[in-house]
Each structure stands twice: as structure tokens, then as C-alpha cells.
Amino acid sequence: MKNREVVDIFNNVADMLAIRGDQIHRILAYRKAAESIEALGRDINIVYAEGKLTDIPGIGETLAAKIEEMLKTGRLEFYDKLAREIPPSLVEMLRVEGLGPKRVKQIHEVLKVETIEQLTAAAREGKLRDLPGLGAKSEAKLLAAIEALSRHGDARVSLGVAWPIARQMLAELSEVPGVVRAAVGGSLRRMRDTIGDIDLLVAADSPEAVMDRFAALENVESVAGRGPTKTNVILLNGLGVDLRVLPVERWGTLLNYFTGSKAHNVKLRELALKRGYSLNEHAFTPLAGGSEILCATEEAVYEQLGLTYISPRLREDHGEIEAAAAGTLPNLITTEELISDLHMHTTWSDGTLSILDMARAARDRGLKAVVITDHSYSLGIANGLSIERLREQAAEVRAVDRELGSDIRVLHGTEMEIRADGSLDFPDEVLAEVDIVIASLHTALGQPKEQITQRLVGAIRNPHVDIIGHPTGRLLPDRAGADLDMDAVLAAAAETGSILEINANPARLDLRDIHVRMAVERGVKLAINTDAHRADELSLSHYGVATAQRGWATAVDIVNTWPVEDLIQYVQNKVKSD
């Protein structure tokens, strides 16, 4: 059984318990366990084999025993028993916006409705409006919500899709008279790899004008709710957008609240209570009575709590609050610190620009070094290079390097295929001729864990391979990527000094945040590369930086901050030390 299945079962159990009306803390225990396993980054089977299940936050003896049962038998008796009482199809009904556990229970008990289909029929027949607490309006709203669910689902979109939309909306709201500040909040500000909805915040004294403009933006399909301080809309693409407007003197608490995460907020508010304040999005209020303490900046919010400022990228309740209290937060990598990009393509394979044009574009962006890394021949669909063409290309790269002089170093590399059988496209003597070797998986990503892990570890152990490109091969938001044993991959990289890539393309973000953090903890070096196929894709590096930040990475962890001579020295040492 995989992590994902354990997570799903625990989440389903939590939903079933909620519908049944169980005690809140029991429900929370299952949710917390599911979240912890989701953020684990390691195969739960391995953690179990090590006897370390109860080391996972929120897993005690009872849940450890349940995990053991699932891993050993593939089933959970408690879940099966619960399913006989609360049909799992009722859990599906919770996905309908506007339906929570109480309503689902009520509808199930009174009308014997068990599925979304039956719910639709009941609503069409006008049976819902007679239930206490519901009316004709709720009935119509539920029908619309069911329709929306079947049209868009409740899928998340990738960061790269949400970010430009949010920027555009923000720009338009900023133009409204009276707007002092406007910002993105939520998971988008935290730069999670996928986004469930967009959260926007505005500082203004009179919200009405802002709300009007917001509701009238051209990509807005419908207004789902509107009050004096809060409006939420659905975009044409199905994405939800929330807008919150407060006066500027409350900006710090507002921004902090609306950035989240929820778990981070709850922890902060608990901390506030311990220090004698109630904290909400408006202000700190002394429990003993007295006037509010307003925070115009987030720095002031954290200071009031006795914490150093915490970057939005870290706000997941993954230890950042404790680190801020102890003053041990890392000095996170920034985009400005990147001076090289080690992975890009040209017309020699599937890129759109010549070597010279790519190098110039990189130079114009202020980079000090680039590595030209076109595909190798077994990736035929991308016009991969043969040995002969690779050698021809080397001459052109050297010429471009000379032509551009001291402004930028242009190095020759390759993005070489790791073939399905684990062999590499180029022999060692050819690899020795190029400056930087990236090895990547593009095919047969569905191989069994053992096999694909060995395939990647084999490449890591080749002394000529310097970087592993987009290690898992995932594509957001839907393709999961290779089922790698990340413990084994990181161990091999740590041992050999191999560099793992954080591919900055927002459709990849691979390595992902939790694996970046594991790599940083184990001293594995990382590279933030754009994998650009066009000039404008060189600007994607900030997504990679955000991912690195979410993994608590600092400049020393990221080889793109190093002077290029140091990097060349580093990869040459790898060959020598073999």
C-alpha cells in the first residue's frame, strides 16, 4: 500500500466520523495523521520497516497499529466497519460546495439519499426545501453546485496557471481609486506547487468600489458571495477567487491571516492566547480588556508574538514557528543570488532559439554563466543529438563563448537520456568532453519502484554525471512522476556529490518542496534551472527559487549561486575522486 492510499483512507475516516457526529478531536487526529503522512516525503512502508511510525507527528500507538494493519493486509477493519454504518458515497457528497457533514447526515437520514445522483433527483423534485434549515434558495444553490462540480471538479491548478491570472486581477484592482495596497495571499503567496483558489487582499477605506470592480472583471463568471468586507467569485475557468478588503492600518494582520496556512494561523493564534491576546485578521485584542493593537506590517505581527519574521514560503506549521521562536530560521535563497542557469535547449534539439540567441537572452537577464544542454539521441521526438552532432555543437558553443567575451560564460553540456534499461546515451569518453552532464528520465516513468530507483541511482553513480534533471519526471497538476525511493536517491547523491535539479518550470517544480528539504538536511547540493526552450522561459527561475525556499534551502545549498569556476572545479572533483 502506498502513502497516498493511507492518506485517503484516514481522510475518509475523518469525514465519516464527522458525518456520524463524533468528537471533534478524534476527527482532527485522523486529519492530522493524513496531513503528516502526506508531508512525509518518504515511503511509509520503509518507515514502518524501521519501526518508526510513531515518530511521525500525530501518529500514536493506535494509529500506528492501524497503519500496520493496512500495510500488511491492504485493508482496515475499522474503516470497513465504519463504511457499513456511513456509506462512502456520503463522503463524496461533501465535495458539493455548501454541503457539510451536518447537512449530509440530515439529508441521508430524512430522505434516504446516499449519492450525488439521488441528491440531484431529490433537489429537482423539490424535496430538499421542506427540511428544517433549508429552503427553495438553498435547493437551487445546491443544484448549481452539483452542476459546477461535474463541470470543473474540485481539481487544483498548477502554480504557473494561477500566478499570471492573480497578477492581472491585482493590477486591475490597484487602479481603483482609494486602493492603498493590493496583494496575493493564500497558497499562491506561499507558492505551493498547486493552487485550489486565488486569495486577493486590498487595503482601502471604502470597500464598495473595489468589490464592484472585482465582480465586474471580464474573466469572472459568477459572484458566489458578497458582504461588506469579503467577496468571492468564480472565474470562467472554474477557479474560485476570494477578495478581502480592510483599512491599511490593519494590513499586517490581514495579510498574515489571508496568507495562512490554516495550520500556521491556528498555531499563531494559540501562541497569542498564551501571551494574553486574541488574534484575528483585524488586530490583537488583550484578553484582560483594553484597546486593540493594530499591525500595519506582518513584521509587527510576528514581533508581537515574540517571533522573528517568517517567510510566507515556510508557513505550513512544519516547524517554522518553533524555529522563529528559537531564532534559528534559515537565511532563504533569493532569486537575486542566482548567477547561472545550467539547463536549457536550443534549435539543436527542441528549443526555439540558436545558442547565440539563448546566451544573449541569459546575459541580458544578468546571468554570468549558462550551460547549453540539448537532448541526446534516444529522445527522438525532441531531435536529440548523436555523438557526432554533440561534437559539432561543442565547436559552436565555444565560438559563442568567445564572441560574448567576459559578459557571460557559455558552457557546453547535455541533457542525456537515462534509457529504460538504465543505460546511458553517451559513453564515458564522450561525457568527459562536455563541461556539465545532466542525466534525466523521460520514458518508462511507470516502472516499479525498485527498478526505476536503481535506474536513477545507476546514473547518479556514473562519475561523469553531474546533475540529475527533474528527478521524478512529474507534470503538474496531474502526472505523479516516477515512484522513487527518495531515501536511496538522496543517499546516493550525498555519497557521490551529485547535484539534484529543482526544475523551475511551474509544470514540473521537480524536486518538490518536501524532497528539497530532505536533500538540504542531508547535505545534497541542488541546482535551480529553468530548462528553458525559449528566451522568455529563462524568467521562470523564481518558481524554482520559491520551491527551494519551501524546502528551507539557503545559498550554500544551491550551486547556481557559486562562481562558475567553483562549479566546474566541483564537478571535476567528482570524476577525480572516483
Next chain:
DNA sequence: TAGTAGTGACTAACATTTGCCCACAAATG
């Protein structure tokens, strides 16, 4: 249910807005 203190009992997840019905459920971070 987890965690803690202590081997069975107790505590623990914050604070809001909105809609719709007329007090509460749902949704938000």
C-alpha cells in the same frame, strides 16, 4: 485519537464572514 503525566484521566483546534432562515451550517486562512 494524541500527548502528557504517570500507568487511568484529562486536555486539546483559532476566529472570523456569509447565506439563508429566522439560529445555524458552511466556508475561509
